[in-house]
Amino acid sequence: MPVETDVLVVGTGPAGASAALFLASYGTRVVVVTKYSKLSQDPRAHITNQRALETLRDMGVEDTLMALATPWELMGTTTFCTSLAGEELGRIPSWGTDPARHADYQLASPCTMLDAPQTITEPVMVKAAQDRGATVRFDTEYLRHVQDDEGVTTTVRDRLSGLEYEIRSRYLVGADGARSKVAADLELPYEGPGAVGGALGIVFRADLTHLVAHRPSVLYWMLQPGAEKEGVGLGVLRMIKPWTEWMIMWGYAVADGPPELSDEFVRELAVGLVGSDDFEMEVLSGSPWTVNHHFATTIAKGRVLCAGDAVHRHPPTNGLGSNTSIQDSYNLAWKLAHVIAGTADPALLESYDAERAPIARQVVERANQSIADTGRIMAALELTDTTDTEALERQLALRRAPGPEGDKVRAAVREAIAYKAYEFDAHGVEHNQRYASGAVVPDGTPMPPYERDHQLYARPTTWPGAKLPHAWVTRDGGREVSTLDLVGHGRFAVVTGVGGEAWLEAAAALGAERGLEITPVAIGPGLPVDDPYGTWADLREIADGGVLLVRPDCYVAARHLEAPGPDARAWLAGALDAVLGRA
Ligand code: FDA
Numbered sequence: 001m002p003v004e005t006d007v008l009v010v011g012t013g014p015a016g017a018s019a020a021l022f023l024a025s026y027g028t029r030v031v032v033v034t035k036y037s038k039l040s041q042d043p044r045a046h047i048t049n050q051r052a053l054e055t056l057r058d059m060g061v062e063d064t065l066m067a068l069a070t071p072w073e074l075m076g077t078t079t080f081c082t083s084l085a086g087e088e089l090g091r092i093p094s095w096g097t098d099p100a101r102h103a104d105y106q107l108a109s110p111c112t113m114l115d116a117p118q119t120i121t122e123p124v125m126v127k128a129a130q131d132r133g134a135t136v137r138f139d140t141e142y143l144r145h146v147q148d149d150e151g152v153t154t155t156v157r158d159r160l161s162g163l164e165y166e167i168r169s170r171y172l173v174g175a176d177g178a179r180s181k182v183a184a185d186l187e188l189p190y191e192g193p194g195a196v197g198g199a200l201g202i203v204f205r206a207d208l209t210h211l212v213a214h215r216p217s218v219l220y221w222m223l224q225p226g227a228e229k230e231g232v233g234l235g236v237l238r239m240i241k242p243w244t245e246w247m248i249m250w251g252y253a254v255a256d257g258p259p260e261l262s263d264e265f266v267r268e269l270a271v272g273l274v275g276s277d278d279f280e281m282e283v284l285s286g287s288p289w290t291v292n293h294h295f296a297t298t299i300a301k302g303r304v305l306c307a308g309d310a311v312h313r314h315p316p317t318n319g320l321g322s323n324t325s326i327q328d329s330y331n332l333a334w335k336l337a338h339v340i341a342g343t344a345d346p347a348l349l350e351s352y353d354a355e356r357a358p359i360a361r362q363v364v365e366r367a368n369q370s371i372a373d374t375g376r377i378m379a380a381l382e383l384t385d386t387t388d389t390e391a392l393e394r395q396l397a398l399r400r401a402p403g404p405e406g407d408k409v410r411a412a413v414r415e416a417i418a419y420k421a422y423e424f425d426a427h428g429v430e431h432n433q434r435y436a437s438g439a440v441v442p443d444g445t446p447m448p449p450y451e452r453d454h455q456l457y458a459r460p461t462t463w464p465g466a467k468l469p470h471a472w473v474t475r476d477g478g479r480e481v482s483t484l485d486l487v488g489h490g491r492f493a494v495v496t497g498v499g500g501e502a503w504l505e506a507a508a509a510l511g512a513e514r515g516l517e518i519t520p521v522a523i524g525p526g527l528p529v530d531d532p533y534g535t536w537a538d539l540r541e542i543a544d545g546g547v548l549l550v551r552p553d554c555y556v557a558a559r560h561l562e563a564p565g566p567d568a569r570a571w572l573a574g575a576l577d578a579v580l581g582r583a
Pocket of ligand 1: 010011012013014015016017033034035036044045046047048118140141142143175176177178180181201249289307308309310315316318319320321322323324325
């Protein structure tokens, strides 16, 4: 007898762990398999952006993560230097810690930015998923699958006993990372040059407080001989725990293969990056990884849907990998839950590909562009090759020298570092993901234009296909909550104001009729939620009595700009049916 479940998820990385958490929280039966006996021991992804944290806030695990993670205020002084103890070329305040950007971040989300390596996020997500009913099987390797009209039969191998067995599920989620066998078996089409470089990731313990605590950051970038070769653009020391645990990122030529990580090699690399040998170190792990430029242009076929690095493979620049993986799963999980519960037509699942495949392309291109942008620092110093140490020294000296040539280099370096805002403050990249699919009902209005750079600045809007804007509103005697807290939790919501009672009545009736829970949200004077600052009124882009139909992933599915007429119920029914694939 095969094991039976509704959804089988392959992988317990950020994509798989979050898929399990979302599905289990929505009450969907889910089994998760991973081929290893443990969760990730490698602190790879760490920058956790507000948008990913919002999804985990929706699941009630934000506080747990915040208690374990490095807080926002320690994330931000990205420093460019020759070594930690060496010459500083400049700094760029990052991840919204610049006072000039902090308000943008605070206005966009109820969440902070966080530094939470995968060694923190995966256990939190997996434990919460298990607590909510997910079954997790370690040492269980996905081998192959066959899909038919009713479901998917997946063959897995128990790596302890060697026994192979089948798991029968209605849907299969391939969250098995950059070497995804699920995606390969599905023959998903990919674009992009593929592997474009190699990098070493070496984790070590060393107390470097005296060199960094005065300029707290998660990333210190080193311009050193050979540092710009392949890799992420320069040599990097990344903070894992302030200021005693670190990761070295250093490029190597893929064509030559990774160097042997002998004790001497690693020590020499660390001493070079620190710029002193006056420290004790304990190496914890070391492994090579590939700098990729590769994305799937179709991310699902039939009953098999892929998420995370399985469909977008790119370098860690911009910190988009795990964040995007979690958001893939957030987009997918409510759709699976509704289809499985019978409240949506399977056609709804087509919107997963339509909405997330363009995001896969976008993040892969952004992350690779950020490596290219680091080259501007080299260009500013008029360097083509750091291995010419004489030229490197000469140009660094020129930057310190009086006179017009020095002025030119100084200005160029400042400008090149400031340009890295597209990597370290790309708030728009994180927040402006818009969806166009069958699960969004256009209202005939054009997408509101970006008044500021769309990569750097979040542009809140209630335009169908955009995430519901965050605003602090009040309920329960003046207690502040985010508008995002009023929606989500796996349910649709209707958001209206004074004069919108007919929307709430229509939602209640339609919900009962279709077996759907639709959360009523009424914001305004005399209503359950008030808007004392008027922020929501400024952001909502609808009249007091207009309505937003909000999906369980907090995206606006449809909106009616004006107060309801006699057709409120018909309009809402039409919008719901369209989104749920029943039109
Ligand atoms: P991931 O690779 O994490 O997980 C794959 C899972 O599938 C594992 O559980 C594995 O066991 C399982 N699996 C694989 N094959 C299987 C099989 N055949 N059968 C069963 N199980 C199988 N991202 C970010 O957002 N912010 C950041 O700051 C960084 N920083 C960063 C630094 C460094 C050095 C690296 C290398 C990467 C990052 N990233 C990042 C990227 C991030 O690590 C990456 O995008 C996510 O781990 C992807 O998550 P997935 O769940 O898709 O795959």
